[in-house]
Amino acid sequence: MRDDGSRALLLSVRGLAKRFPVHRGLFRRRAGEVHALNGVDLDIAPGETLGLVGESGSGKTTAGRAILRLLEPSEGLAFFRSRTVAQAGGPETVDLFQAPPSQLRLLRRDMQIVFQDPYSSLNPRLRIGTNVAEPLRAAGMSRPSRREMVAQLLDDVGLASSLMERFPHELSGGQRQRVAIARALALQPQFIVADEAVSALDVSIQAQVLNLFLELQRARGLAYLFVAHNLAVVRYVSHRIAVMYLGRIVELADTDALFAQPRHPYTEALIDSVPGAEGARAVVQGEPPNPIRPPSGCPFHPRCRYAQPVCATERPPLRQITPASAAACHFAETLDLQGV
Amino acid sequence: MAAERALLDVQDLRVSFGEGPRARPALDGVSFSVRPGKTLAIVGESGCGKSLTALSIMRLLPTPPARITGGRILFDRGDGPALDLASADRRTMRRLRGKDIAMIFQEPMTALDPVYPIGDQIGEVLVEHEGLSRKDALARAVELLRLVGVPSPEERARQYPHEFSGGMRQRAVIAIALACEPALLIADEPTTALDVTVQAQVLRLMRDIQQRFASSILFITHDMGVVGQMADEVVVMYLGQVVEEGPVSAVLSRPAHPYSQGLIASIPTLDMPRDRVLQPISGMVPPIGSITTGCRFRTRCPHAMEICRRDPPKVTTPAGNSASCWLVEEST
Known part of the structure; x- marks a missing residue:
């Protein structure tokens, strides 16, 4: 899987479409369809950031979610070079939209998402340490090694490991977004969708989190699909930009x-x-x-x-x-x- | 600035949350003035007190827990001595709101009543304050909708808020605010919820309207770009205090206070060099009431000194900004 310039690609999407049914009237009769996404093609190389900008209704958020199959796409192909699937004896590139549930579970380790509002993506009843450890537990890591790993992850995103014992509501917005990033990093993904990940933050904190995204990319070779409405923010982090x-x-x-x-x-x-x-x-x-x-x-x-x-x-x-x-x-x- | 009388003169305004020994100061000696026909922007991050300042002027503070504990809010009605809004009675405020001072909020849907047609909502202000008949008020409402750029206003006046798009709703809210041609318009993040192309339309509309009615605008925003485009003067707030104020061009190009400098250095812009790294302010805004003496910014300031534990003096730089900072005092 290569692009024309013969770069090895991490992700290649062709003809991605997503339609939502529209219901009307008393009996919620199906009255038609909204084409939220239509014929979207995009490529992302390892370690690259593709920015996705547009206004409300442009489909930028739907695109990010459909690629991760958090929404089932209506049409299209998406090939992803998954390290985890290959290590488990699977093919070198996986067709994301055809992947069976067993393969999808492996793929989840390689592809993660960070949402706009970290408060709604963290479980408010679990301590920060447990929230971050959740993907590690699901992957079968033992409790002592989980604890060590969580401390390391919090350190990587610039948080004190003492925050492990706190609950999400005790943290500021910027700290919560760092926690969400730490959790996304837990299984060492190759690719992260950042969906308006800094939009809700105050500007001084936004700059901190943007720099964190850049540092993590340099240190770990991460690829990002960076979805945002703010043109200057997208320009700051992206190698290439798609306008929707x-x-x-x-x-x-x-x-x-x-x-x-x-x-x-x-x-x-x-x-x-x-x-x-x-x-x-x-x-x-x-x-x-x-x-x-x-x-x-x-x-x-x-x-x-x-x-x-x-x-x-x-x-x-x-x-x-x-x-x-x-x-x-x-x-x-x-x-x-x-x-x- | 000296000879001209301010339309709004806020002096040492203090607002607290809670009572007695547990009271926390949310506004701690805020002073600024808005000149006739000019736009003053208040800029700052969440918790700096910028929205609280607007609500204090309108006397719409959620009381309890918040209450004005000191200072004056002098509003010049053009006839006789200025009125102190901080101590005005309810009846005076009711007559003033919507007539002499109008407010535009961030989320137009919450400012509009979903069960009345838009035209009736604009007309209501005119019936209330100007004593117009229903019929005349509705005719004027149509004119106002035309003025704020709502297409086919006759038809639109009969529609309900849910039939309007986000940008059109904010135009309708602006029409309500303009109905009595207020001397002062307070706009609290009026374009933050809008798409960027629609934001540009609404900002241009507000500029046009200001020129037409010669009204003053108090513009509350977190967006330095909006400040640059809309304001003549700017006030930078941090933790319930004004840390810097001055002409927009001076404050944006030569910020004197380390907080203003940090704020500007942390914002990505379209024309900054691609390889420049943003310089964020370290740490985060401390909770309200946790620092009550000295420079409130000293816990995050890269230049903090021992003397910063004492209240900083207000110093005016040659460029015309006034900053409350010991470092600026030393260097001028």
Whole structure:
């Protein structure tokens, strides 16, 4: 499993789709489907961070969860190079969406998630030590070695091992997020989905946790899918960035290229909208449309200031524009879009 | 600043949670003023007291446990001496709220009543404060919706809050706030719950409205980018106190207080060099009431000295910022 530049990939997703049923009326009649994700392709190399940005309803959170099979995908393929499965005598790459429950249990060690709100992902009735040790217990590690391992993990995320005896409500938001990260690291995963993992934190604490993610990546060679709505945060941690709109990737580029020369008008609109001293350069009209009734053609065309008649009828596929950028826009080559 | 009369002048405001020996100070001598037609931003992290300050001005503090224990909140109504909101009676406050001072909250859905049409909710303020008839109030409500950029306002006025998107709801809330053309608009994180493209629209709308009505805005936010875009002056708060204040350009480009410096150094921006490492402030905000003397930031400050146990002086730098810090005192 390699990409065109012949890098060995850790994860390769093709044609990922997720549909949710929509129910209406008194008898909750099934009235249709929402396409939360549509034809999403992405690759992640070992030790790499792919940022996933977009506004509400863009599908960024659904993508992260579907890849980990916390949500069952409706369509698509996902190949993952699992160390644990290979060590157990399985194939070198596993098809995540076809993996049987026995294989999925092994895969869980390699793929973890850190959520926005650590308070809801930690068990409030268990001490911090027990919370962090939970995956180790499930993996069959003995009690004394678990304790030693938990102390080490807490140290790795910058927490005193004395916190082991505390309960989640006794910790601050930043400390709880560190605990959630320690637990995600317990089984030495290769890949972590960070789902708005710093969004709820105050800025001084957010910077601490962002730096922790970067340090852990350097020390352990972790790969991240970093899902967030804050463009500057994603830029800080990501090697490459995928911009999502209404369930599709509209631009996928190297971080520097994305900000130097965006290739999709929506990316430009996002950059323009970030508040700052000069004020927003241009304000895009309208709001993200309801995914139940997506627009025809290019999903962004009703809000796009460069839209042409063709944009309302034909949906442009995501295609490579330069070696560093791919965009789903009919006019990606000719538009002179403004970066930072 | 000296000659001009402030619209709102907050002097040594103190708010405590609880009573007697167990009372914890949540606002500890907060002072600032908002000038006519200008925007003052209060910035700080959770627990710094920025929202509490707004609620104190509106006299909407949850009492008990919170109560104002000292200081004055002088509001200039343009006729005669300024009114002290800290000691104003309920009836005066009721007449003032929504008419002279209006507030916009973070979550528009909680500010709107789900069972009344939007038009009625805007009109209600006008019936209450301006004595308009139902019919005239509704007609004015439609005009206000048009003003805040809600498309097809006649139709929208008859709709209920759940039929509005997040951005449109916040526009409706702004329409309610503007109904009586208040002299002071208090906005508490008004765009935090919105998507970034919608946030840009609402911020632009607030700017336009301010120019049109020459109103003053007290803007409460945790986002330095929003401060830079919206405010003329900024107040930085930490643990219930003002640590620095001044013109936005001066505070953002040359912060004088170590806390303001730390706050700015911990925020990633779109134009910072890719290889620059964020410098977070170490540790975390201590609990309210745990440090009650000296510089409250000294437990996290990289420059803390022995003298920081004593209350720091307020020093004005050549750039025009005022910071409460011994180090700034030494260097000027």
